[in-house]
Amino acid sequence: MPESSAIRDLGAFVAATTLDDIPPEVRHQARRTLLNFVAGALGAASDPTVAAAARVLGECTGRATVIGRGDRLEPMAASFVNAVASNLLDYDDTHLATVIHPGAPVAPPALALAETRALGGADLVLATALGVEVACRIGLSVSPEHYDRGWHITATCGVFGSAAASARLLGLDAEGVAHAIGIAASASSGLVENLASAAKNVGVGNAARNGLLAARLAAEGYAAAPTALEGRLGWARASGRPMDLEVLTGELGSRWELARNTYKPYPCGIVMHSVVDAGLALRAGLRDPLREVVDVEVAGDALLLARGDRAVTDERDARVSIHHCAAAALLWGAAGVREFGRERVMDAAVRTMRSRVRVALDASQPRGAARMTVRLAGGEVLETTVVHPKGSEAVPLSDAELEAKLRELAAYGGARCEPDAVIEAVWGLERAPSVAPLTALVAGR
Amino acid sequence: MPESSAIRDLGAFVAATTLDDIPPEVRHQARRTLLNFVAGALGAASDPTVAAAARVLGECTGRATVIGRGDRLEPMAASFVNAVASNLLDYDDTHLATVIHPGAPVAPPALALAETRALGGADLVLATALGVEVACRIGLSVSPEHYDRGWHITATCGVFGSAAASARLLGLDAEGVAHAIGIAASASSGLVENLASAAKNVGVGNAARNGLLAARLAAEGYAAAPTALEGRLGWARASGRPMDLEVLTGELGSRWELARNTYKPYPCGIVMHSVVDAGLALRAGLRDPLREVVDVEVAGDALLLARGDRAVTDERDARVSIHHCAAAALLWGAAGVREFGRERVMDAAVRTMRSRVRVALDASQPRGAARMTVRLAGGEVLETTVVHPKGSEAVPLSDAELEAKLRELAAYGGARCEPDAVIEAVWGLERAPSVAPLTALVAGR
Numbered sequence: 001m002p003e004s005s006a007i008r009d010l011g012a013f014v015a016a017t018t019l020d021d022i023p024p025e026v027r028h029q030a031r032r033t034l035l036n037f038v039a040g041a042l043g044a045a046s047d048p049t050v051a052a053a054a055r056v057l058g059e060c061t062g063r064a065t066v067i068g069r070g071d072r073l074e075p076m077a078a079s080f081v082n083a084v085a086s087n088l089l090d091y092d093d094t095h096l097a098t099v100i101h102p103g104a105p106v107a108p109p110a111l112a113l114a115e116t117r118a119l120g121g122a123d124l125v126l127a128t129a130l131g132v133e134v135a136c137r138i139g140l141s142v143s144p145e146h147y148d149r150g151w152h153i154t155a156t157c158g159v160f161g162s163a164a165a166s167a168r169l170l171g172l173d174a175e176g177v178a179h180a181i182g183i184a185a186s187a188s189s190g191l192v193e194n195l196a197s198a199a200k201n202v203g204v205g206n207a208a209r210n211g212l213l214a215a216r217l218a219a220e221g222y223a224a225a226p227t228a229l230e231g232r233l234g235w236a237r238a239s240g241r242p243m244d245l246e247v248l249t250g251e252l253g254s255r256w257e258l259a260r261n262t263y264k265p266y267p268c269g270i271v272m273h274s275v276v277d278a279g280l281a282l283r284a285g286l287r288d289p290l291r292e293v294v295d296v297e298v299a300g301d302a303l304l305l306a307r308g309d310r311a312v313t314d315e316r317d318a319r320v321s322i323h324h325c326a327a328a329a330l331l332w333g334a335a336g337v338r339e340f341g342r343e344r345v346m347d348a349a350v351r352t353m354r355s356r357v358r359v360a361l362d363a364s365q366p367r368g369a370a371r372m373t374v375r376l377a378g379g380e381v382l383e384t385t386v387v388h389p390k391g392s393e394a395v396p397l398s399d400a401e402l403e404a405k406l407r408e409l410a411a412y413g414g415a416r417c418e419p420d421a422v423i424e425a426v427w428g429l430e431r432a433p434s435v436a437p438l439t440a441l442v443a444g445r
Numbered sequence: 446m447p448e449s450s451a452i453r454d455l456g457a458f459v460a461a462t463t464l465d466d467i468p469p470e471v472r473h474q475a476r477r478t479l480l481n482f483v484a485g486a487l488g489a490a491s492d493p494t495v496a497a498a499a500r501v502l503g504e505c506t507g508r509a510t511v512i513g514r515g516d517r518l519e520p521m522a523a524s525f526v527n528a529v530a531s532n533l534l535d536y537d538d539t540h541l542a543t544v545i546h547p548g549a550p551v552a553p554p555a556l557a558l559a560e561t562r563a564l565g566g567a568d569l570v571l572a573t574a575l576g577v578e579v580a581c582r583i584g585l586s587v588s589p590e591h592y593d594r595g596w597h598i599t600a601t602c603g604v605f606g607s608a609a610a611s612a613r614l615l616g617l618d619a620e621g622v623a624h625a626i627g628i629a630a631s632a633s634s635g636l637v638e639n640l641a642s643a644a645k646n647v648g649v650g651n652a653a654r655n656g657l658l659a660a661r662l663a664a665e666g667y668a669a670a671p672t673a674l675e676g677r678l679g680w681a682r683a684s685g686r687p688m689d690l691e692v693l694t695g696e697l698g699s700r701w702e703l704a705r706n707t708y709k710p711y712p713c714g715i716v717m718h719s720v721v722d723a724g725l726a727l728r729a730g731l732r733d734p735l736r737e738v739v740d741v742e743v744a745g746d747a748l749l750l751a752r753g754d755r756a757v758t759d760e761r762d763a764r765v766s767i768h769h770c771a772a773a774a775l776l777w778g779a780a781g782v783r784e785f786g787r788e789r790v791m792d793a794a795v796r797t798m799r800s801r802v803r804v805a806l807d808a809s810q811p812r813g814a815a816r817m818t819v820r821l822a823g824g825e826v827l828e829t830t831v832v833h834p835k836g837s838e839a840v841p842l843s844d845a846e847l848e849a850k851l852r853e854l855a856a857y858g859g860a861r862c863e864p865d866a867v868i869e870a871v872w873g874l875e876r877a878p879s880v881a882p883l884t885a886l887v888a889g890r
Contacts, residue, residue, distance in 0.1 A: 048666075049667070052662065052665035052666060052667065053662070053665075055665065056658065056661045056662055056665060059505070059507055059519045059520075060504070060505040060519050060522070062504055074504045074505050075504075076505075077505070149678075149682070149683050150677070150678035150679060150680075150682055150683030151683050152631070155631065179644075182639065182642075182644055183639075183643075183644040183647050185636055185638075185639065185644070186597070186600065186634055186635050186636050186639045186644045186645070186647055186648040186651075187634050187647065187648065187651050188634050189631055189632050189633050189634040190631050191630055191631050191670075191673060191678065191679060191680055191683060192678035192683075193630075193670045193672060193673050193676040193677070193678040193679035193680070193683075194627065194628075194630065194631045194669050194670045194673050194679075195670075196670065197627075197667075197668045197669050197670050198628075198662070198666075198667040198668050198669075199624075199627055199628040199630070199631045199667065199668065199669035199670065199673065200631070202628050202631055202632065202658070202659065202662060202667065203631040203632065206631075206632050206655060206658075210651060210655075213501065213647070213651075214647065216501045217497065217498070217501055217643070217647060220497035220498075220500065220501060221493075221497060221643075222494070222497065222642075222643040222644065222646075222647065223642045223643050223644065224639050224642050224643075224644035225636075225638045225639045225640075225641065225642050225644065227638055228636060228638050228639050228644065231595075231638040232595070232638070233594075233595035233636065233637035233638040234595060234636060234638035234639075235595075235636055235638070237594070237595055238594050238595030238596055238636060238637075238638075238684070238685070239683070239684070240683070240685070
């Protein structure tokens with residue numbers, strides 16, 4: 001390998017960093033990422049989509065826990081199912097600068113390896129931190145063009161995070177980690193076009209599963225080109241733009257992208273969160289929304305419109321629909337998993353309310369912002385603009401809110417589970433000599 | 446789904462086509478593709494790279510045969526190992542218009558499903574034909590820019606062939622096949638930058654394995670966007686250029702890209718084959734090449750130089766090295782698996798001969814051609830130009846030559862195997878009520 005290359009620099013970082021090198025508040029973000037991952041997976045555990053994934057991958061039996069389902073599968077298979085589950089309800093964590101949801105691709109392989117190789121909770125926290133960091137830094141180095149071209153960045157960059165976390169837990173040296181990341185470059189995939197279909201979840205599941213495979217093959221001596229990422233015919237250029245190597249590795253070990261991870265308060269597309277908050281704010285001034293509201297205009301930038309201006313035919317559409325986000329918040333004053341579940345999405349009242357929502361372009365709105373204007377039957381007009389929605393970097397979810405989210409999801413998913421014990425186990429991971437107590441608590445049966 | 450879309454049109458074709466719809470000579474190409482696939486996998490069965498893949502995937506035990514190794518794995522796992530093996534020696538089949546090597550990603554999942562679902566040999570031939578056709582047509586619709594940007598087209602398009610072949614063998618209807626192909630779009634990956642490393646084989650293995658997963662998930666109701674391939678944020682545009690939909694689906698069912706599949710006579714990069722043929726031709730005029738040859742110039746177009754002008758440090762380099770291809774042909778008058786094996790690649794005489802080879806750009810040469818000029822110690826100059834190397838569409842390998850290739854590879858790989866019985870079983874597949882006799886013959890122990 002040459003002296004320096006993108007995968008070599010990342011490999012050295014991943015192989016050398018210890019938990020003590022990571023500031024306490026950044027480590028806490030790794031635990032929050034794990035808590036949010038477990039919450040999402042518990043919430044979707046009984047969903048038919050997850051059940052189908054568990055059937056298809058179920059031929060690969062093994063010793064890694066599938067959250068909330070009691071199955072024990074080979075680690076790659078378990079990683080796929082857990083990643084699909086934790087991503088399914090669109091209730092992920094989000095690194096807003098890249099719009100990567102890093103928990104779903106990174107945490108499942110880390111958990112599966114920590115469990116099956118009898119590693120400690122501190123190993124799991126460290127590997128999660130490093131995997132998230134690698135995924136987000138690679139994503140940032142090609143943003144925003146990468147996503148804008150149609151690459152579902154959670155999947156395309158998640159595979160690097162999975163490879164890095166897995167390589168660390170397999171004990172690879174710097175060169176081994178580098179090869180794992182370089183092999184993962186030949187397994188990077190996922191499309192924005194598929195976002196409103198189950199193919200999205202397959203991309204995220206494959207990121208978790210194929211990153212782990214890359215690391216295991218690297219552990220067996222499989223190699224990649226040193227320039228797999230930044231080379232002339234490498235990942236970054238093939239997928240649309242050269243990497244910014246300064247962004248990729250600048251202040252590595254001192255600037256932590258993981259510190260900027262956020263956690264969704266609503267189970268829908270992250271750019272729709274301002275719409276939800278605007279709807280909830282205006283709801284406070286209404287007594288009977290279905291009768292009072294005549295017309296709703298939601299204005300935002302081109303990204304909001306590109307992602308969210310769609311007809312709703314099922315709950316997948318609802319989770320990326322400006323119309324449903326606005327209608328649910330205005331109608332019910334709530335936007336949790338129930339409001340994005342099939343029954344409520346198909347409800348007659350919310351259909352009517354959705355039909356009153358119009359979407360308008362306002363290029364002056366900053367990314368992630370939304371202005372909502374509601375006209376009432378009596379002629380009154382209510383208006384609010386949300387720039388920093390709840391759960392954003394400016395208004396982060398508190399630990400208590402994250403715990404409440406896990407409780408909500410555990411109840412929604414229906415797996416047998418003591419939410420408070422799960423929460424305690426995750427917060428205490430750095431002191432846990434084994435992850436077995438945690439996996440037992442989330443196995444669900 | 447809309448009336449017509451790329452995946453829908455391909456889905457209808459794959460679901461509706463029967464073996465009787467395919468001309469006999471095209472069906473014969475499907476059998477040749479299978480024979481070549483089996484040959485390649487037998488040849489690499491005992492290679493350490495394949496052994497490592499078999500270890501990593503070996504946790505997923507099942508009922509699908511790993512060729513030449515006796516292992517029986519879950520179908521996705523077996524597909525990965527068989528695809529890696531059949532691609533490892535660079536002795537593939539080649540669809541020259543796209544430079545896709547379709548056998549490695551398509552045949553393994555087809556064989557694994559035919560075996561584990563107790564299907565007939567005719568099913569295997571049909572699925573292979575349809576999978577190769579889908580892979581090559583999708584590749585052709587984005588060629589040559591797709592490959593030129595850095596996408597290893599065998600892997601990136603192979604996943605579609607795997608999904609199509611698998612979906613057909615799973616009995617999916619037109620819509621199910623369409624979803625399988627659309628899901629595969631979110632699993633398409635593989636990089637030219639990684640071609641000289643084992644990461645290349647991982648890309649090909651993943652194409653086989655992830656295409657099968659896409660089909661199995663489609664069978665469980667997983668869906669993709671109808672416009673997963675040609676949409677604004679879909680596969681083709683994300684990876685660099687819009688699809689030519691006329692190329693994709695024009696004359697579907699009457700024009701067969703499979704008919705243009707070719708089979709390598711030498712285990713090296715396809716663009717190097719003219720170099721080998723030129724060296725073999727000039728070798729005939731030499732008595733003691735190592736003493737006589739002073740200087741060798743190989744001239745070709747930019748693609749030849751881009752792929753083959755490299756220092757040789759190991760046998761992977763040798764397989765994509767103009768220098769080694771020229772040196773081996775001139776020195777030994779042969780270019781088979783032995784001449785590209787580790788021992789001969791590291792041999793002192795061939796190192797010397799390689800050091801005498803220079804590469805020159807001659808943009809007037811057509812793609813795939815090479816001019817070789819050899820200057821001898823006595824001052825004499827020998828020169829030849831090869832435009833259509835052996836194994837190309839113009840000079841196809843005969844069935845007898847393909848059979849000889851299988852015998853050579855079976856002996857090289859060292860698995861217990863009766864080559865003539867294997868050959869007979871492949872030629873007779875369309876009349877075989879089961880593929881079990883074939884898998885028993887190639888299991889190797």
